[in-house]
Amino acid sequence: MKILVAIKRVVDYNVKVRANADNSDVDLANVKMSMNPFCEIAVEEAVRLKEKGLASEIITVSIGCQKSQEQLRTSLALGADRSILVQTEQPLEPLAVAKCLKAVCDKESPDLILMGKQTIDGDNNQTGQMLASLLGCSQGTFASEVVVEEGKIAVTREIDGGLQTLSLDLPAVVTADLRLNEPRYASLPNIMKSKQKPLATLTLDELGVNASARTKLLGVEPPAQRQAGIMVSDVTQLIDKLKNEAKVIS
Amino acid sequence: MSILVVAEHNNQQLNSATLNAISAATQLGDTIDLIIVGKDCQTVAEQASKVTAVSKVFVADNSCYDYFLAENMAPLIADVAAAYTHILATATTTAKNIMPRVAALLDVQAISDISEIVSQDTFKRPIYAGNLIATVQSIDTVKVLTIRGTSFDPVSSEGGSASIETLDAANDLAVSSFVSDQLAQSDRPELTAANIVISGGRGMASGDNFDLLYRIADKLGAAVGASRAAVDADYAPNDMQVGQTGKIVAPDLYIAVGISGAIQHLAGMKDSKVIVAINKDEEAPIFTVADYGLAADLFAALPELESKLS
Numbered sequence: 001m002k003i004l005v006a007i008k009r010v011v012d013y014n015v016k017v018r019a020n021a022d023n024s025d026v027d028l029a030n031v032k033m034s035m036n037p038f039c040e041i042a043v044e045e046a047v048r049l050k051e052k053g054l055a056s057e058i059i060t061v062s063i064g065c066q067k068s069q070e071q072l073r074t075s076l077a078l079g080a081d082r083s084i085l086v087q088t089e090q091p092l093e094p095l096a097v098a099k100c101l102k103a104v105c106d107k108e109s110p111d112l113i114l115m116g117k118q119t120i121d122g123d124n125n126q127t128g129q130m131l132a133s134l135l136g137c138s139q140g141t142f143a144s145e146v147v148v149e150e151g152k153i154a155v156t157r158e159i160d161g162g163l164q165t166l167s168l169d170l171p172a173v174v175t176a177d178l179r180l181n182e183p184r185y186a187s188l189p190n191i192m193k194s195k196q197k198p199l200a201t202l203t204l205d206e207l208g209v210n211a212s213a214r215t216k217l218l219g220v221e222p223p224a225q226r227q228a229g230i231m232v233s234d235v236t237q238l239i240d241k242l243k244n245e246a247k248v249i250s
Numbered sequence: 251m252s253i254l255v256v257a258e259h260n261n262q263q264l265n266s267a268t269l270n271a272i273s274a275a276t277q278l279g280d281t282i283d284l285i286i287v288g289k290d291c292q293t294v295a296e297q298a299s300k301v302t303a304v305s306k307v308f309v310a311d312n313s314c315y316d317y318f319l320a321e322n323m324a325p326l327i328a329d330v331a332a333a334y335t336h337i338l339a340t341a342t343t344t345a346k347n348i349m350p351r352v353a354a355l356l357d358v359q360a361i362s363d364i365s366e367i368v369s370q371d372t373f374k375r376p377i378y379a380g381n382l383i384a385t386v387q388s389i390d391t392v393k394v395l396t397i398r399g400t401s402f403d404p405v406s407s408e409g410g411s412a413s414i415e416t417l418d419a420a421n422d423l424a425v426s427s428f429v430s431d432q433l434a435q436s437d438r439p440e441l442t443a444a445n446i447v448i449s450g451g452r453g454m455a456s457g458d459n460f461d462l463l464y465r466i467a468d469k470l471g472a473a474v475g476a477s478r479a480a481v482d483a484d485y486a487p488n489d490m491q492v493g494q495t496g497k498i499v500a501p502d503l504y505i506a507v508g509i510s511g512a513i514q515h516l517a518g519m520k521d522s523k524v525i526v527a528i529n530k531d532e533e534a535p536i537f538t539v540a541d542y543g544l545a546a547d548l549f550a551a552l553p554e555l556e557s558k559l560s
Contacts, residue, residue: 016381018382094359121378122377123378125362129320129348130353132321132351133350133351133354139347142343142346159344160489161433162489163431164428165428165430165431168426169426177488178478178481179488214390217384218387220383223381223382223520226539228538228540231545232542232544235546235551238526239555239558239559242524242542246503246542248503248523
């Protein structure tokens, strides 16, 4: 089974982001960038499938700026075999990213496409579903378990009421939720070895993708702040306040 | 403007999340139709026809739509959608699964998790786990939108008299099938619909200690939630998670117990009307958003709270 994993370079999850001075966009100057945490989970799942002898090759793909090579190198250190960077300096929307991934899938014909359920920058939660739509294939979103069966996979999904298990024909797009696995750290020898692994670069033109923007960002602002209330001294006072002041319990 | 709302239901009952989506739709235009896709879902259509503000209810009732498989539902919704200016649903896991697939079929960039409608093409939505709010304008002819349920008060489920139209189209892609589900069985109200929510965090120290919360919840008629830290530590299942990567709630009363108040948790509950925080760390950020804070050991405070609630 050939696995393609899509990954994204995003602001590190520990960074507290702010709007820039004129509130026109997010201030990304000099902030630490990392692989999107949900993408790390997707890479880990692919590596585990390969370690179990269920996957023959893992290709990681990123659509982004030249520096996305850093995150692709990380994926190679974690166990991917080769990487493809679709290089574009303009930030792309989920639909355009899905179109790029579709074009890469057309070249590579993977059996399974793994990706994060969302990125922690845009929080869109769209790209995997859109890719499956463009490929006309099955989708297993918000996955907490993936089991490979004969010519199919069983995916357990985190849904509002609990869990749901679907059987998917291949090729399939699976998007990782938090509890799919706990990603490993790359070891130093593997980081050194990753530098020898192939990393190809493609352009949007070479893929024949029209990535024109469909939305305009008119501005960003901090969320409305909630005023802090009062501290109560004990449980009795708390119950009194909730009953007689806030009137939310009877 | 004509708006198509995609209904959320379980083939027997219309989910109240649909009423939030219809509420958002009323801010966009006057012609609001509803589409119900499922199997043996006629009773849902009858309920939906009574919802206020709805003109027409489309029903596609076919075995291929059982379990709401995105692969089969998306082409049907995309076909119907072509006649509308906006396609809208509340951002439940079902809608998050289906709507982007619909959008890609229509070659549209969907807009997720809208918290405010500015105009017919401009919307506000949280990004970066709720740290920032983006204002986004869509230039697509058809807008495919999911809305944050807690940001739009539900419309009434009574008072309407919509016509019902049956859709015969069956789109069985036959690439996926349902195997099983494990749905949480609970007599407590559903997390996103409850008037009172009590949530536990890392401070609960174990899954067994959540019993302290359940006992209070049963006295208050509350739902029980958990922070992501508590879910990551396996104290609670993921469907109880409140936060940017879990469920967004806005009850009348939210009680956060042993929760420090990470931004990703605040993003999921800060629109609650009254917030109570119980935490032994007086410096915990949760106190900066709480209306009533109690700096106390939760293992003493919870049993006391339980015994003093009548």
